[in-house]
Amino acid sequence: MSDRSSPHFSRRTLLGGVTGAAALGVTALGGSGLAAARASSSPPKVVDPFTLGVASGDPLPDGVVLWTRLAPDPLNGGGMPTRPVPVQWQVATDERFATIVREGTVLAHPESAHSVHVEVSGLQPRREYFYRFRAESELSPVGRTKTAPALGAPIDAVTFSFLSCQNFPAGYYTAYRNMVDEDLDLVIHLGDYIYEGPSQGTLGRGHLPEVEVRSLADYRIRHAQYKTDADLQAAHAAFPWLVTWDDHEVENNYADEESDPDTPPAQFLARRAVAYQAYYEHMPLRRSSMPTGPDMTLYRRISYGELVDFNVLDTRQYRSDQPRACAPETRDPSGYCAEALDEGRTMLGARQRQWLLDGLANSPARWKVLAQQVPFAPMDQDADLAERSFGGDKWDGYVADRQRILDLIAQRQVDNPVVITGDVHVNRVCNVPPNFTDFDAAPVATEFIGTSVTSGGDRTLNTRYDIDPNNPHLLFRDNHHGYVRCTLKHDQWVADYRVVDTVEAPTSPIHTLASFAVDSGKAGAHRT
Structure with missing residues (x-):
């Protein structure tokens, strides 16, 4: 602590x-x-x-x-x-x-x-x-x-919070206003720090400039607008941060040099270059992450004594384009589209993937964290129990890369791997199965997915702990706003889902909606 x-x-x-x-x-x-x-x-x-x-x-x-x-x-x-x-x-x-x-x-x-x-x-x-x-x-x-603690030093505990997705017009940063009162060693931001679109919302926090940003000048203004928020400033001033991006720091759903909607690669890479430049200018990053044109090395590893390694990933800059949707009758028997199963497709790129695999295989840390953007565990999205369907922007669209990680964890007996995730604006807890089809198998990892700070705005709340027949490895789902506070000790990881009542007012109380724990040496979470 x-x-x-x-x-x-x-x-x-x-x-x-x-x-x-x-x-x-x-x-x-x-x-x-x-x-x-x-x-x-x-x-x-x-x-x-x-x-x-x-x-x-x-x-x-x-x-x-x-x-x-x-x-x-x-x-x-x-x-x-x-x-x-x-x-x-x-x-x-x-x-x-x-x-x-x-x-x-x-x-x-x-x-x-x-x-x-x-x-x-x-x-x-x-x-x-x-x-x-x-x-x-x-x-x-x-x-x-x-x-951070000295490398390899014995320490009793590390406490950190992770969060993501803070669309400025969608709400006030009530999560940050409350988070500054926590006793944290670290804050991890998993992306969508800004949003590039022209949305104005209804709270008087409309985006500036009032257009989708594309130029360096406009990206700078957008970053500056977000950083004028007093609650965000206070959270930055209170704790050291680890940051990584998702897609909205550049453009929604981009993949490497592929744009959405389709834009000529040269034109998109010019946009990516100025977006990366503005991102670096506004984040507490080392010179090793300074961009060179449209390229910027953001993946890195931060160790906290002998207790935990944080592997901070970049799942945007090197990925293959998202797989195209396919008709139900053309799906593989597993429920995946054939393109998603292509062995040549990658989420991380060869160099980052090998860096991650080597780090997992050789880490002496008690806990090995994948701090990354999009849902990692497979998730069947078809309401029909007799059918299966999997989305493409998540790891479900990049099955081979995910399987390489899961196979290494199983083969090298990597203990205590935990994935922390943002992107989807909901809270979830998943026990990660050893492959993309057998959801009832004993898990090999645990995934904690955190909700958005504001993105999506206030909505009808829905909290469920019951088993989803399509996804028996999904233990919890909820759509409050807030963040996840994690306390890591030698024998256990505890994740507290901290949620606010509203983001449509400048202040809101906060409480712990649910807590889940992972026992050291045993993959998978249980409610506490």
Whole structure:
């Protein structure tokens, strides 16, 4: 569990921070050019360049990535001069910065929308730290972060939350408003951080610009709009994050260079390049993830002592196009369309798949996590008990790649594999069978699927624990909004489904709707 060195670090601190040059205790930077972004009217106005908050991510035992973006006018191009601007950063062991352990100055470049990605090193393992930035006389809010445990170190527990799908017009971020009060080591975002479409909703949170975004300028505005939300800012400032994308960060249901609707590959790759650029600019990612044109390496592995390996996957950039639907009479006896069974089809691409298989086979960690986007366990969608039908954008459309993972788990006796998933805007718990046809077989893995933060908006609630005859491996399904809080110990993994009552009001209570556990050494979940 997290050990909080500052129990008084409140949500108000996260949202407000400390202001004023004297608080930083260093000489003012001269000639940074930030003054050029200020209004020229008299008297001069103080322009806050930290309107998008601060964030940290990708924690290691000795360091973490610190992020901010200078944007005094975030919804109008940023409002910064077209030249680099120096930004100071500090890391301390206390929120008042009485003991500063690391500090430095970096340049925020206009080519990167004046975003800053500081890769801090030299910190102590599993230690809480506080950080902030300064540009000229303006100070950022204070952020709190925490390094990972030392590699292979024995630790009692790790607690994290995972979530996804936060369509801005669809609702308020009541999940984040509540999550900042949790005691977490880490937050994992599984994609659909932004939505690319023009939807406006009915809550006065309509998308900007009011069109589907396609240009770099428009993707930047869309990311900035999401990050202006105070509850999202507070959640970023409270915990280190691991992030990966799904499809809406670029375009709905895209696959590698294939677009939906069909667009010439060269034209789509140009769009993908600017979408990836804007994504990197707004996330606490390392330089190793900096995009090169339409390519960006996002899959990676983060270890927390000897307890858990987080394998963060990218199921969009390298996948084959989704299989076409087929008529019932043309389906394979298993219920799958022939195209979905094609051995040559891939969800991960050869390099990422081999990296994952090697990592699973050689991991000494107690728990092996696949942090990824789309449902992994097979799911029969045909209401007729005598028939079977499987969807194509999920792993059911990429049977061979999934089977390679399941076969390795069985053959190498990989213990305690757990898949965490977003995408489908519902909560589910699935016991993952050893193949795509025998749903009653003893499971080889467990899948926890988390609902959306807001996507889909408020709807008629439906929570079920009864067995679905078509899918006996499905233990739970629900369509509240919220997130999943996971507590990992040596003997057990507990997943608490934390749900809010509404996303149509700025505030909402939260409660644990259901809890499921996985016992170490035995695949499959049970309700607690």
